[in-house]
Amino acid sequence: LAKTTQPISMDSYEGQEVNITCSHNNIATNDYITWYQQFPSQGPRFIIQGYKTKVTNEVASLFIPADRKSSTLSLPRVSLSDTAVYYCLVGNSGYSTLTFGKGTMLLVSP
């Protein structure tokens, strides 16, 4: 299973754009990249998923370079409520064992 590396923590201010980068050097051809958000005492919440290039939804964008060895989650104009742990995972439905790392603790300040 591909492993991921992401920063332990990041700080930002309200209204800023936040980019969290994840490296996954050993990503397999069939693997997708998925990001989850988790608030304290809640289960993780799916944010976005992609295979290559760029994916955008109503809450975030995901940038994946051609070599797919890294990806960047972009959160536009964060608010205090975006303070959470963000997990980057790689995998596919062929084997459904998701391997979570420790994630990135994002702290948004006023």
Add this chain to the structure above:
Amino acid sequence: DTGVSQDPRHKITKRGQNVTFRCDPISEHNRLYWYRQTLGQGPEFLTYFQNEAQLEKSRLLSDRFSAERPKGSFSTLEIQRTEQGDSAMYLCASSLWTGGINGDEQYFGPGTRLTVT
């Protein structure tokens, strides 16, 4: 609410007792997963079902742990002879697999927090 639900939300038990947790997935989802999460760590995979078949079990799932999904709908996770090290949040997730190799989008429940005293 049509999300994943788990019951109970909190459980306090004494060491050596048995506990059982229930998970109700999103109704049309055919895959169901169990994870365990301790403080400061990401969720750790325990096991997953596709319909009623248990397809994979982590080595974390000792013989004191058993999971079932008898009719391919809800699932139960039982821990026998609980130990203090079993104290954790137990998360359930579900997803819809339509065949082939693609991204697996899992929807998580709120979790059951187990405290073993």
